[in-house]
Amino acid sequence: MNPLFLSRRAFLRNTSLVSAAAAFPAILPSRMFGQTAPSKKITIGFIGTGNIAQGHLETLLGFDDVRILAVCDVDKTHRDLAAAKVNTGYGNRDCAAYNDFRELTARPDIDAVMVCTPDNWHALNAIEAMRNGKDVYVEKPLTLTIEEGRALVAAARKYGRVAQTGTQQRSSRRFHDTAEFIRNGGMGKLSRIEILIPANNKYVGANWKPEAVPAGLDWDLWVGPAPFQPYTRQGCHYNFRFILDYAAGQVTNWGAHYIDIAQWALGMDESGPVEVVGDGEFPTTGLFSTATKVDFTCRYASGVTLRCRTRYDGISDGNVRFFGDRGWVDVSRSASKASGPELLKEIAAQAGKGAVKLPVSLNHHDNFLQAIRTRGRPISDVEFGHRTTSICNLGNIAMQLKRPLKWDPVAERFTDDAVANRMRGRSMRGPWSLV
Amino acid sequence: MAEKSPARPPRVRSENDPFRAYEEQFVASPDPWAEIAKLDHGSDRTFGSTVRAMVMNAEPAQRPAMEAKLLAALAAPGLTPVGQLFVCRMLALIGTAKCVPAVAALLLDNATADAARFALDAIEDPAVDAAYRGALGKLGGNAKAGLIGSIAQRGDRGALEALKAMQADAKEPAAVRTAAARAVERLTAKS
Known part of the structure; x- marks a missing residue:
């Protein structure tokens, strides 16, 4: 089980929103218009929706230039609650919900991923997301081991992705x-x-x-x-x-x-x-x-x-x-x-x-979003x-x-x-x- | 050199000796190196912690003896899967080429291959690379994908042709083909 890659067919079959046409067209990712285009929404997926993710969800729902498209959690209770929170926030039922993070990272319409899983998973979640062209915000601690941290940094550089660590005190005056x-x-x-x-x-x-x-x-x-x-x-x-x-x-x-x-x-x-x-x-x-x-x-x-x-x-x-x-x-x-x-x-x-x-940042999320648009390094670079x-x-x-x-x-x-x-x-x- | 003292004969205590019961209790205290073979999920892991502390704090000169004790535990009758994994993880800290033959035997079974890699991944010895290559044809599914990842991380280009074949083999599951593709990319990128 858990093949590293999902076939396109399996991806569609396993997606809670089976109709790709219904799932994807409403919001186009920023990369389709050029990542610096200020008027375009940055599309986001969540991997891990428990304790720490709740605050991120609520904060990002308040950003006009962000659209949360999907959430992923291996616990259905957490997953459904998170999807419901997003749907309530947007007043629709569009938020996709996944059990396996590889389904979320395979979506071409997601710009960035919030990694909010237990530390044991951070490196694998983030590297898979970056391999699939996503920018990442990774909760602290960045990784479980020193070697995983170096691998995560190397992946960010290799794939040219923005990678912010969730050490939010850097965004405090x-x-x-x-x-x-x-x-x-x-x-x-x-x-x-x-x-x-x-x-x-x-x-x-x-x-x-x-x-x-x-x-x-x-x-x-x-x-x-x-x-x-x-x-x-x-x-x-x-x-x-x-x-x-x-x-x-x-x-x-x-x-x-x-x-x-x-x-x-x-x-x-x-x-x-x-x-x-x-x-x-x-x-x-x-x-x-x-x-x-x-x-x-x-x-x-x-x-x-x-x-x-x-x-x-x-x-x-x-x-x-x-x-x-x-x-x-x-x-x-x-x-x-x-x-x-x-x-x-x-x-x-x-x-x-x-x-x-x-460098000054007064909002860790906003700093991440700015880095995505400018392709610069965020304040808590990986x-x-x-x-x-x-x-x-x-x-x-x-x-x-x-x-x-x-x-x-x-x-x-x-x-x-x-x-x-x-x-x-x-x-x-x-x-x-x-x- | 100081002169050696003559060996003292073992003390034999009488039935009425008040220290006899104490000594019997002391002698009867379990040997942590034997107890680690009985570890199970949720069981008391005090003996495991004792062994772990001994392994971690051993002077380099003491490590060969500890490796031998770990190998003895690995061969203990009634070794539990949790005990086996624990021993392998201790070998990950101090294991050498000496432990490869015993641990490599575990590589050949999907159920124990991960535990074997937990011991062997950290050992920088060609014997490990040879054992990994030898196990490639014996494993399947996730265990095989994990082994391929270990081979790639070790940078063993000797496995390159076998990995290329797996990458292209439609009979292999997606997990194995993907692991092989990533391993090939990693190994060829280093050249």
Whole structure:
């Protein structure tokens, strides 16, 4: 089952809107008129319609220059709800609904795809979409492994596609201004960066038993390239992120946001640290396997260190604190803080005035759509998303191996550890492959 | 060199020795390397975690002995599919050419070929390429497509002609033909 390609006949047969004439003609994709034509709608499909996709759906329904044509989910309940939401938004019944993402990516009338599946699937979904000429918005963390991230970036370049990572903090003025301030030397010489991320969830000790797969859930396709494991409710929606075969826990769930801001402020968007050491704690039994205590430190060639660790104060947000000659500044989604009030005033006053001017985006979706029209790079280009996710994965590897590791950010290899190098990627269950 | 101490004879405890029960309990504690063969979905994986920690933290000089223990587990009577997959994934971390013959036997069955690749994909040894080529004619469907993907990722141009034939073989399912086409593209692009 799950052939990599679908014949045109199978594609039409499996499409919930059987009549191609009814499904396709109303909205023509932007590429038919030239992608820079401002009056043409950008047509979008969703792969994955659960938790995170709901916000994207609602936001994009509000864009006049966007038309959501199709949704895809291996869970019929999610799929039908998403299609209904789109149809309600447009006041029609045109939204197609697919179980298999390859049916959606095969549609010639879709310009761009939102990848909102579990992390385990991101690379395969996005690469297949780009292979079929779609631009992609890929939720964070960009990929499950370092090798998948590099493959995704390579595909974006090979096929000439716009590829935005869903690290939306880059489209927030608060984070932008702080990062730009640091880049322009506002803190003097930077010495270290401290990042706190929320604690793991309450199900950490869960034991489990295989359960009957609910009606309407294609469990085999949900598991996809990961080693097969029977269905259990606690190991499926949302909680997948606490199982290492599917995700990397809070290290990537929250780390992907705040490490991203550190990378931006350091000007390391296309590079990374040279050393990493970690001391995490992982559950030794039960369903969940990602770190319950995160604590790792990277060192960049400049000497700056970045420490990322779990917070235990109950706050459901992260924060990143930069330490330099002039004290510290701290930024999170809720507030900016500093060791002295003058620093916060300077950050606000100097935005856009320094020698280094970071690109400004005030809306992550709009930034993606603009990049599609102009064929430019979006603010969270996949290379940046890959480098940030790589640091999360470096930390995860170091925490498991519990020994210092040296990293070559150019070759994207550990220089001194064969086991660590083998942990940069993973094998995939057939028929799935990065090739 | 320091002089070796003479071997101490094993202690024999009397029936009334209060430490006897303690020692018996200690000796009776399961061997994690044996327990991993019994792993199942949803079962306690504490012993698996112990083995995983030992494998990950082993010094390079300790790894051959651990590889041998993993191979012993792979041959254990009553080995479960979950245990087999676990052992293969441990071999993915420290396996060498030494494990190829035992693991390659699993490549020949659609039901176990994925687990075998999980062990072998990471091993940079020509013996793996030879095993993969040898398995091409034995597998079908998704297992074969997955194997083809592994061959392409390893860059084994020695399989090119066989893959070209599969790409053009109308009797192969779409998954295999597509995997073969992509593999051929990858392998020829490197030349």
